[in-house]
Amino acid sequence: MRVGIVGHEGLSEISEMLVRGELWRLVTSYGAYDLVGVGCLAEGPETWFAQAVVDHGGKIEAIVSASAGRVGAFGGEGCSRTRRRLLNEANAVHRLAAEEVGGLGDDTCRALVGMVEELIAVWDGEPGSGPARVVEAAQRAGLYVQVVWPDGCESPRPRP
DSSP: OEEEEEEOSSOOHHHHHHHHHHHHHHHTTSOGGGOEEEEOOOTTHHHHHHHHHHHHTOEEEEEEOHHHHHTTTTSSTTSOHHHHHHHHHOSEEEEOOOGGGTSOTTOHHHHHHHHOSEEEEEOOSOTTSHHHHHHHHHHHTTOEEEEEOOTTOOOOOOOO
């Protein structure tokens, strides 16, 4: 089963605890031998999910946008230690080609939706966010979408 992940970044510590628990519950509901977690490995729910998949014995695949690939997705300041480790553990890293050469460029949403059978969205249900756009695209494509927003979660803090 190829399962994608998208989620809000910047969640509080209590939200992190609640979401991690729910992600672990979902991940362990799949057979480890059959599970492939797919995502961009953004900090927060996407890396938590990937780590849960690896800990459960599944495989992970990463999607890297064309611009992220140019500015340090694989190292440097733009890449956390966790992301770098998960990129190294990934069975595949799908590096999107630039639009100028016919690739998807930075359209990781379209890439993700096209690569998975189901989507997990750590999302507060508010429209207009990154997770909201991916959920909408997944639903249009006919994918099953599991929204994770446990009671007690707080919407993400605005970025400074």
